[in-house]
Amino acid sequence: MSFLIGIDGGGTKTHAVLTDLQGEKLFECFAGPSNFLILGTAKVSETILELIDSCSNYLNFSYGDISAVLLGTTGAGRRSDAGLLENDFQSFLQKKNISIKNFRVESDARIALEGAFSGKPGSILIAGTGSIMFGKDKAGNVHRVGGFGRFIGDEGSGYSIGKKALTAIAKSFDGRGEKTILSELISENFGISSSEKLITEVYKNNFDIASPTPLVLLAAEIGDKTAVEIIDSETDELILHIIAMNKMICEEVMSIAFIGGILSSKNFYSDLFTKKIKEQIPNCRVKPPDYPPEYGAVLMAQEYLKTN
Known part of the structure; x- marks a missing residue:
């Protein structure tokens, strides 16, 4: 079975939701803040992996079962900043010998927009x-x-x-x-x-x-x-x-x-x-809004898989 993880990152807390490829919600969890422009990409990378591990431990699946992880977070409004976190998170995973495909960063406003109108x-x-x-x-x-x-x-x-x-x-x-x-x-x-x-x-x-x-x-x-x-x-x-x-x-x-x-x-x-x-x-x-921002991240992850 394959999974999607949508994450809503904020200045005070970060909320993740685990779904199947059709968007059926299976689990949700929370962690600390994820504004990487303030906390740094190393600290936020730890938070993201903590959430991913909480999801995988809940249903006992491997990293290879994750089709996509999409994070919408404060500070990612510019593609250059979002790309910085994407690259640093992948480097963080490599040091731990972990492979997660299709990790994408968007702004918190962008995932809120997709969730509010179900992508419409x-x-x-x-x-x-x-x-x-x-x-x-x-x-x-x-x-x-x-x-x-x-x-x-x-x-x-x-x-x-x-x-x-x-x-x-x-x-x-x-x-x-x-x-x-x-x-x-x-x-x-x-x-x-x-x-x-x-x-x-x-x-x-x-x-x-x-x-x-x-x-x-x-x-x-x-x-x-x-x-x-x-x-x-x-x-x-x-x-x-x-x-x-x-x-x-x-x-x-x-x-x-x-x-x-x-x-x-x-x-x-x-x-x-x-x-x-x-x-x-x-x-x-x-x-x-139709759905909260973290589910908007799931919708964007689905769309990302269709075009990549």
């Missing part, structure tokens, strides 16, 4: 700590909007929301901006109650810029003007993502799935954003 045309909008949008047209072409990172992009993301909240609080502290309940919430939850403390936390203690985002949502829910303005501005940015993608894929009906906690859970942000979509992009239809 559609678009995903990811808004977590960062933001990016991918769409696939009827011809199979994949288009991208956003994803320029925290320095020049990530509009509509937790990072962008958190940064704007901290900027508003800084202005409130020294009288350049309006008073906002965000100042109280930040003080209560993070102990930041002065300009000096804010500067220390951000520039010395590596404060997580995205971490105030839930507080911004809470403040917006109770009507804080500053928080509402931040959410209004950030949802407008994501609307621009969809409008741009809509022009690229040229579909009569644009199907879109949300990935990431800010959009996929019900809150002030997601409610306002959904309302704006209905008003401004009437041909857009929001739907839940």
